[in-house]
Amino acid sequence: MEDVEEALWKHWTLVKTWAMRGTLHLLSSNSLSTYIAALRTRYNLHGEKISYRIGRDLKT
Numbered sequence: 282m283e284d285v286e287e288a289l290w291k292h293w294t295l296v297k298t299w300a301m302r303g304t305l306h307l308l309s310s311n312s313l314s315t316y317i318a319a320l321r322t323r324y325n326l327h328g329e330k331i332s333y334r335i336g337r338d339l340k341t
Contacts, residue, residue: 285307289307293310294309294310294311295307295308295309295310296308296309296310296313298313298316
């Protein structure tokens, strides 16, 4: 447990985040940007679907 705390708070090699299904996960700080980019794509597509359903165009 001490190693995890050091990785989180001292070395910043781990990051706490709500990664999947709304549960807390520890991710490598090196892979966090990749994870965020993947989520951004997913949520952008989801937002476009919602906007289409309510008659709004996100590109204008």
